[in-house]
Amino acid sequence: MKRLLSRISPTLTALLVSLGTTSTAVQAAVYGGGGLGAGASEAGNIVGRATIRERVVTIIKTVLSFMALAAVVVIVIAGILMVFSGGEEEAKDRAKRIIFYAVIGLIIILLAQGIVQFMANLPN
Numbered sequence: 001m002k003r004l005l006s007r008i009s010p011t012l013t014a015l016l017v018s019l020g021t022t023s024t025a026v027q028a029a030v031y032g033g034g035g036l037g038a039g040a041s042e043a044g045n046i047v048g049r050a051t052i053r054e055r056v057v058t059i060i061k062t063v064l065s066f067m068a069l070a071a072v073v074v075i076v077i078a079g080i081l082m083v084f085s086g087g088e089e090e091a092k093d094r095a096k097r098i099i100f101y102a103v104i105g106l107i108i109i110l111l112a113q114g115i116v117q118f119m120a121n122l123p124n
Contacts, residue, residue, distance in 0.1 A: 057120040064113050071106040
């Protein structure tokens, strides 16, 4: 099992790194990003434009997004554990429990994001 994880770990790391770089490239293409120069010119507009309420909502949404990403990663890892359980019922049941609780966590995270979005859209 350790040998298998040592083989999967570099592949998973490469996949996560490529996903991170791809998402920024896609965002730049979709939103017409002008590269570093455009970002530097807009940097002065960051401070003082958002209210405290908007900043708190942004922070909460960011944290919830990372939590959702972590839940999805846990589901994928548990799926891999289930595939490589080797017919052991105990290992398969453990992987099923992990998937079950991760899906429940993901549902709670998505509900929390919906509540935050609803509260953010309420008038003052």
